[in-house]
Each structure stands twice: as C-alpha cells, then as structure tokens.
Amino acid sequence: MTTEEFKDILNLIQKQKTETQTMEIKAAADGCPKKLFDTLSGFSNQDDGGVIVFGVDEKQEFREVGVYDPQDLQKQVNNQCLQMDPVVRPLFTVLEKDGKSFVAAEIPAVDLAERPCYYKGVGRIKGSYIRAGDSDEHMTEYEIYSYEAFRKTQGGEAEPCRSFRRDGKRIDECDKRRQPDFEHSHAVQSLSSGFFSRVWDHSLCSSRNASGRCRRAGREICG
Numbered sequence: 001m002t003t004e005e006f007k008d009i010l011n012l013i014q015k016q017k018t019e020t021q022t023m024e025i026k027a028a029a030d031g032c033p034k035k036l037f038d039t040l041s042g043f044s045n046q047d048d049g050g051v052i053v054f055g056v057d058e059k060q061e062f063r064e065v066g067v068y069d070p071q072d073l074q075k076q077v078n079n080q081c082l083q084m085d086p087v088v089r090p091l092f093t094v095l096e097k098d099g100k101s102f103v104a105a106e107i108p109a110v111d112l113a114e115r116p117c118y119y120k121g122v123g124r125i126k127g128s129y130i131r132a133g134d135s136d137e138h139m140t141e142y143e144i145y146s147y148e149a150f151r152k153t154q155g156g157e158a159e160p161c162r163s164f165r166r167d168g169k170r171i172d173e174c175d176k177r178r179q180p181d182f183e184h185s186h187a188v189q190s191l192s193s194g195f196f197s198r199v200w201d202h203s204l205c206s207s208r209n210a211s212g213r214c215r216r217a218g219r220e221i222c223g
Contacts, residue, residue, distance in 0.1 A: 001051070001093045006104050009053060010064065010097070017062045019134035022050040027057040028103070029065040032076035037119035040081060040088050041129035042136035043107035044117035050131065052077075055102035066100025073103050085120045086110060113154055115147045 009023070019025050024039045036052070043050030055067045067073050074092050081088035091106040110117045116139055119127035128139040 001091070001104055001106055003093065003095050006093050006095045006102070007097070009051070009104065010056070010095075010102065013053065013056055013062055014064075019058070021046075021131055021133060022048050024050065024052045024134075025056050025058050025062070026052060026054050027059070027065055028054040028067040028073055029057065031068055032073050036077065036080045037084070037121070037127065038129045038136040040084055040107060041117050041119060041127065042131035044084070044088055044110040045115050045129065045139070046131050047109050049109040050107050052105045052107065053102070054105070055100065064097070064100060064102070067103055070094045070101040070103050074105075077103075077105055083120055084117055085124075086114050086117060088117065112147075113151055116144055 013023075013025065022043070024043075026033050026036075039050070039052060043052075054073060055065060057063050057065045074094075077090060077092075081090055088107060088110075091108070093104040093106070095102045095104070116124065116128040116130075118124045118129075121127065124144060125141060126138070128144055129136040130139050130143065131137075
C-alpha cells in the first residue's frame with residue numbers, strides 16, 4: 001500500500017463511517033490494542049485478507065486521533081501476529097497527516113491448505129475466527145472440520161478401491177480416507193467455492209467404467 005492509497009482509505013472512512021468486510025478500525029491513541037487475535041484470524045481466513053487502520057476512533061464518530069507511537073505500535077502488533085498459527089506476516093504503512101501519525105497493517109490471506117489461522121493461546125477451536133461484515137465471529141467446529149477434511153485430500157492421488165465380499169457378493173469400496181462425505185464437501189465449498197469444487201472432483205469416485213475403475217471428470221482416479 002502506498003501513502004496515497006492510505007490517504008484514500010482515510011478519506012473513505014470519513015465518508016462512509018463504517019468498518020467493512022476487509023477493513024478494521026482501531027484508535028490506538030493511548031497504546032496498542034491488547035487483543036487483535038480475532039481480527040488477525042478473521043482476515044487471514046478469508047481470500048481477500050484485510051487491513052487494520054490505526055489512528056481513527058470509531059467511538060468518537062470516526063475522528064482521526066492518530067496513534068501514540070507508530071514505531072512501538074508496529075512492534076506490538078507484530079508480537080501478536082507471532083502468536084498466531086500459522087504466523088501472520090503483516091505489511092505496515094505509516095502516514096503523517098495534520099501532525100498526526102496513522103498506521104495501516106495489511107493482513108494477507110493464509111493459504112487454503114493452512115487454514116484455519118488461529119490464536120495459539122486458546123487453541124484451534126476457540127481461537128479460529130471468520131469475518132462476517134464488520135465483525136469477527138468464532139468459527140464453528142463444523143467449519144474447522146471442513147478445512148481439516150480438505151487438507152486430507154492434499155496428500156496425493158486417491159488410493160485404490162478395496163474389494164471384499166459380503167453375503168456372497170463382491171463389493172468395491174474406495175478408501176474412505178480419501179473420500180470426505182457429501183455434506184462436508186459442500187461445507188468447504190461454501191467457504192471458498194470454485195477452488196474446492198475442483199479438489200472434490202478429483203477426490204470423489206462417482207461412477208465406474210466397464211472395467212470397474214472409478215472415474216470422475218472423464219479420468220480414472222482409483223482402481
């Protein structure tokens with residue numbers, strides 16, 4: 001972010017007077033906010049990431065108050081970023097305006113295979129957040145499991161199907177370790193549609209050819 005882009009953001013805040021899906025506002029006139037973990041997690045867990053703007057007081061009708069010390073603020077924010085898993089690497093921009101200092105911390109999105117990003121101090125279940133409008137909400141266990149199910153598909157090609165007999169009949173079953181169930185596939189798609197749908201296309205066996213091999217999207221993926 002350039003300083004000119006930062007100025008545009010500050011002007012936009014004064015015009016809209018609201019936080020957004022990708023922008024969080026903090027005053028930081030008297031010190032660094034103690035708990036940024038929910039916002040760090042929420043921004044990291046969405047594809048567009050987000051930016052935290054320090055130096056604007058939402059409680060005072062979004063008045064530009066400036067920050068207490070831009071150098072120390074960056075250090076304190078980075079210390080909180082180091083307590084996330086995976087670690088968050090913010091990109092800072094400092095701006096001087098009307099004798100006051102403002103700081104922007106751009107929070108990049110975490111790779112899908114590493115989500116959810118969470119605060120290590122309370123663990124994955126309590127420390128994982130998702131951004132919802134201008135707020136950060138706790139991820140449900142179902143949402144967290146959906147990401148874990150996605151990671152299980154990243155170990156390589158689908159494994160061979162197993163054949164066994166039950167009541168005298170032959171049954172072919174693809175290894176369930178490579179087959180997330182239908183409900184969870186839809187849950188993960190809702191978190192980031194498009195990319196996930198290609199993953200599930202690769203991991204699920206929905207039909208078989210004449211030789212009994214599983215096929216998906218016109219190609220064999222398991223025996």
